[in-house]
Amino acid sequence: MKITFYGHACLGIEVSGKHILVDPFISGNTKAAHIDINQLKADFILITHAHQDHILDVEAIAKRTHAVIVSNAEIASHYSAKGFNCHPMNHGGSWNFTFGTVKYVNAIHSSSFPDGSYGGNPGGFVIVGEHKNIYIAGDTALTMDMKLIPMRTKLDLAILPIGSNFTMDVDDAIIASDFVDCDKILGYHYDTFGYIEINHEQAIRKFFDKGKDLMLLEIGKSIEL
Ligand code: NI
Ligand code: MN
Numbered sequence: 339m340k341i342t343f344y345g346h347a348c349l350g351i352e353v354s355g356k357h358i359l360v361d362p363f364i365s366g367n368t369k370a371a372h373i374d375i376n377q378l379k380a381d382f383i384l385i386t387h388a389h390q391d392h393i394l395d396v397e398a399i400a401k402r403t404h405a406v407i408v409s410n411a412e413i414a415s416h417y418s419a420k421g422f423n424c425h426p427m428n429h430g431g432s433w434n435f436t437f438g439t440v441k442y443v444n445a446i447h448s449s450s451f452p453d454g455s456y457g458g459n460p461g462g463f464v465i466v467g468e469h470k471n472i473y474i475a476g477d478t479a480l481t482m483d484m485k486l487i488p489m490r491t492k493l494d495l496a497i498l499p500i501g502s503n504f505t506m507d508v509d510d511a512i513i514a515s516d517f518v519d520c521d522k523i524l525g526y527h528y529d530t531f532g533y534i535e536i537n538h539e540q541a542i543r544k545f546f547d548k549g550k551d552l553m554l555l556e557i558g559k560s561i562e563l
Contacts, residue, residue, distance in 0.1 A: 339470040339563040341495070343555035345370035346530040347392055349474065349497065350378065350560075353467040356437035360384045360463070360474055361392035362399055367530060370557050375399055382435065385409035386476030387449035388416070388457025391530070397422070408433075408440060412458030416451065429461060438467040443487065445478035447505070470494040470563040473518055477527060480510040480517075488519035494563055496520040499527035500541060500552075501534030508541045512548055521550040524561070528554075 342350035344359075345367045351358040357379040364370045364378075375395050380403040383396055387410075400407055400422050407417045407424045414426035427433065427442040441464040449457035462476040464487060472495045473487055487493065496518050499505035505527050506514060515523050523545060528536045538554055545552035553561060 339467050339472070340560050341472070341497075341524065341563065342560040343524070343526065343557060344373055344378075345557040347386070347477070347499070347527045349526070351465070351472075353465075353470075354437045356381045356435075358382045358384060358437065358465075359399065359405070361386055361476075362395035363391045363393070364395050365398070366390075366394045369530060373558055376402065379403065380405035382437070383407050384440070384463055384474070385413050386445065386462060386474070387447060387460035388413050388451045389449065389477070390452040392477070393451075408435075410442065410449070410458035410461055412456055413449075416455075416457070427461075429459065438465055440465055441491075443473075444481065444483040445476040446481045447477040447479070464491055464493075466491060472497065472563070473520070475499060475506075475514070477505045480506050480514050482517070484514055484517035487517075493518055493520040495522050495524060497524045497526055500525040501528035501530075501536060503533040505534075508536065508544055512545060512550065515545075515550055523550060523552045525552055525554050 340352040347361045349360040359380040411426040414424035432441040445460040447460040449460040498511040
């Protein structure tokens with residue numbers, strides 16, 4: 339499984355020959371100006387919630403790639419009505435896709451579309467791939483529901499927001515990594531705009547002091563699991 343960070347909360351995942359994009363917000367991210375959305379491959383686009391900083395490039399990429407949009411029922415029906423190919427889910431449900439199993443799990447946040455229309459309840463995804471399992475938390479507060487995840491799934495990587503203000507901060511993300519029983523963490527949802535700037539060295543040190551590995555990838559860089 340190869341995971342690429344495209345800035346903010348956008349990820350590319352390659353697994354079992356499929357390309358998955360998560361929360362594409364690239365063309366509006368000045369820090370990701372070197373990423374061309376017209377070059378990105380996508381068989382599936384996973385969306386955690388309807389906020390602009392998670393959906394901005396969904397339509398452009400889905401139009402070109404014909405990717406299947408996977409999200410909560412309300413977001414899926416929003417894009418279905420526009421003619422896109424969608425797979426609706428809701429909290430607690432799983433589906434076996436061609437690349438692995440996806441479970442839509444709880445996130446404590448909100449989920450309106452940019453025009454204020456209802457975007458269902460926000461979530462995260464647990465992906466059980468052929469060899470590796472990951473958790474993409476989405477925008478969320480620290481929540482006890484995270485403790486449910488390791489009851490079913492042994493994670494190899496937890497992707498957690500760490501920017502504070504709109505989501506967990508670094509200290510809560512450390513507790514979250516305990517809750518999901520995973521000491522390998524990829525941080526996201528930080529530095530994109532003023533409210534969520536963090537001190538990288540301090541964040542990495544805080545995780546390190548708890549025996550955990552926080553990775554902060556440059557935009558466009560990948561890790562292999
Ligand atoms: Ni959000
Ligand atoms: Mn966000």
